[in-house]
Amino acid sequence: MKLCFFVHECLMEAGHTRAMVELIRHLPKGAIEELHLVYFEGASSLELFPEFHGKIIHHKVPFKAIFPFLFKAIFFQVWCFILINLVLPPGIKKIGIGTACLDIDFCNVQFVQSQWEPYYFKDKSFLSIKTMYKKILFFYFKLCENYLFRKEGLKILALSDFVNSYLVNKFNISSKNIKTIYSSVNLKHFPLPNREKVIAKEELIQEHQELLTLDLELPVYLFVGAYERKGLAKAISLLMEKPGAQFIIIGKPEKGNSFQFDDSLKIFKIAFTTHIQKFYELSDVFIFPTIYEPYGLVIAEAAAMGNIVYVPKNNVGASEILKGLKSVRFLEDIQELPFLKAPLSKDERILNAQEVRQRLEDYSWEKASKKFLSFTYSS
DSSP: OEEEEEOSEEOTTSHHHHHHHHHHHTSOGGGOSEEEEEESEEOOHHHHOGGGTTSEEEEEOSOTTOSSHHHHHHHHHHHHHHHHHHTSOTTOEEEEETTSOSSOSEEEESOOHHHHHHHHTTTOOTTSHHHHHHHHHHHHHHHHHHHHTTOTTOEEEESSHHHHHHHHHHHTOOGGGEEEOOOOOOTTTSOOOOSOHHHHHHHHHTTOGGGGGOOTTSOEEEEESOTTTTTHHHHHHHHTTSTTOEEEEESOOOTTOOOOOOTTSEEEEESOOSOHHHHHHHOSEEEOOOSOBSOOHHHHHHHHTTOEEEEOSTTBHHHHHHTTOTTEEEGGGOSSOOOOOSOOOHHHHHHHHHHHHHHHGGGOHHHHHHHHHHHHHOO
16 A cells, blocks of 8 residues: 655654554555655654665655744644645555644544643643643644544544543544554563663763763662653652652753752753663663653553553553553552662563563554554455
8 A cells, every 4th residue: 555644753752753653664564555754854764664665755844943833733734735635646545643634544643632631721820821822722733633533434543542432432433433552662672671771871971971970879760751741740749758869851841841850859851862762771760650641652661671660540541551560550559659779680670571571462563553454444
């Protein structure tokens, strides 16, 4: 088949893109005749889809610096409309992430704005200019969702059952047109934690000098993601019971926000990384008190590399498939983080990782891609 993938950032560093890229790249080689990629910013064909080398056609959308994001999103949708009607071959199957493009056959729903909105505006001041802009942004995205998700014949890939149920009830979607396909983890890219931590630290210091003072004789805690939505404030409150705890924070606050850090913690702030797997190697405990997470690929990745993971049970897709594992613990079930006297040993990390990886075999990318391919041709 000829397939076109629409996404703002076609980069493996973006978790939502990485999940969709893995789903497509694990399709049988003979299934793809041509693969068109439409994006503002994208990686090379060899980095994204080495399996389909020679079959990939890039369509780079101009003006990626358009601001604010509302105008950027609308511009992308208009550009996609022009491409579909004037450039792309007839009969091509079109798949997009969320409402990035509104003229598609398949929608990979990685975030539902109407589901997230009540959480976002909780405790927000409605008098600020920023909040008013966000209200307009949410209003537009909800219009897009209401149009797209009610389109006759659209097939929807949901990342979790809780998102699936919401979409079915909210938009009256027929069960034959929606399917839950969980994301998996590329276990080659996120290997068993066989190396000594000091090796990962030495490699990361080349780019992140702030890690020089990280003490590997003490436990290391890790947080990844946007500060507000991923629950950094909650993570810090949990760690305040452990003065001096080493806490690596990868991510940024929402634009225009400031964030208060507790002086009792030894915090290492990393704005961005292309080596997330090495940070999983460094850490012992992954804390992710996210407020709303249709899946949460970083949860599965951290667990697959042997971390003890603390995550909410509700409104988190990855929790649906990782429940019952020794190293995955739900925040609803604890009053405080248990005290970790020393870093996990290599053997402990490997045992944790092996249990998680065995569970993930039921949700491999190969199996997910087969489900997607079957869904593609179902009536």
